[in-house]
Amino acid sequence: MRIGIIGAMPQEIDRIEMDFEAERIEQIAGRAYHIGRFAGAECVLVFSRWGKVAAASTATVLIERFAVDLVIFTGVAGAVSPALNVGDIVIADRLLQHDFDVSSVGKNATEMFAKFEIPLLGISYFPVDSRLVELADHAAKEYLASHSFQTPLLKSKGNIYIGTIASGDQFIAHPNRLEELRSAIPDLLCVEMEGAAVAQVCYEYGIPYLVIRTISDKADHSAGMDFITFIKDIAQHYSHGIVQQLIPKLLTM
Numbered sequence: 110m111r112i113g114i115i116g117a118m119p120q121e122i123d124r125i126e127m128d129f130e131a132e133r134i135e136q137i138a139g140r141a142y143h144i145g146r147f148a149g150a151e152c153v154l155v156f157s158r159w160g161k162v163a164a165a166s167t168a169t170v171l172i173e174r175f176a177v178d179l180v181i182f183t184g185v186a187g188a189v190s191p192a193l194n195v196g197d198i199v200i201a202d203r204l205l206q207h208d209f210d211v212s213s214v215g216k217n218a219t220e221m222f223a224k225f226e227i228p229l230l231g232i233s234y235f236p237v238d239s240r241l242v243e244l245a246d247h248a249a250k251e252y253l254a255s256h257s258f259q260t261p262l263l264k265s266k267g268n269i270y271i272g273t274i275a276s277g278d279q280f281i282a283h284p285n286r287l288e289e290l291r292s293a294i295p296d297l298l299c300v301e302m303e304g305a306a307v308a309q310v311c312y313e314y315g316i317p318y319l320v321i322r323t324i325s326d327k328a329d330h331s332a333g334m335d336f337i338t339f340i341k342d343i344a345q346h347y348s349h350g351i352v353q354q355l356i357p358k359l360l361t362m
Contacts, residue, residue, distance in 0.1 A: 114153070116157065117301075123345055127349075182319070183348040196343065199298050203272075281300050
């Protein structure tokens with residue numbers, strides 16, 4: 110099995126890169142694809158850059174050029190659900206693009222597209238394989254049970270949530286937009302800028318995928334505060350630790 114590992118910011122995968130046994134690096138479209146081994150598996154590690162287009166392009170290269178069998182996207186997200194706190198971990202069981210809406214366009218004379226529905230695919234939500242979600246949940250629990258971070262940004266270990274993640278080309282930092290998202294997607298846990306794009310690419314290619322996010326902020330006026338510091342001090346360690354625990358489980362599937 111060859112596994113593709115993506116982070117939207119270099120800080121999100123820096124810790125993984127430290128333990129990555131790179132055989133070579135290929136530069137494609139301004140991105141460095143590290144080909145080698147991590148946690149006992151053949152992997153390709155890459156920083157995608159921010160946003161859906163960048164993430165989709167990166168996922169396509171992983172599939173087309175490097176023939177990965179599975180894609181893992183790891184990084185941070187902003188909480189939408191009031192139940193979530195900074196430091197919590199969210200594992201997607203389905204993803205959608207919250208800024209994709211052609212519902213005012215008719216499929217035909219009698220039927221309209223549903224909000225968030227992707228034309229021709231006929232779905233709004235991209236499902237994640239339940240077995241992969243279960244393995245990711247176990248990996249996250251094992252990691253949290255064996256590690257502890259005490260910093261000004263994180264006073265206690267986070268909780269693990271499984272549910273809906275939405276992606277859009279917006280950094281959500283206003284309470285009004287947050288309320289709009291809660292109203293439109295009642296079960297939404299968090300928002301980010303890449304996961305659903307990767308999910309769509311993988312879905313169309315028939316490649317399994319996982320999106321695992323650490324909550325860095327509440328997606329409100331405080332969202333920009335200590336964002337990079339949180340990624341460096343907390344999130345990159347969570348990404349490294351969870352993926353490191355997860356990969357050996359994937360190899361037994």
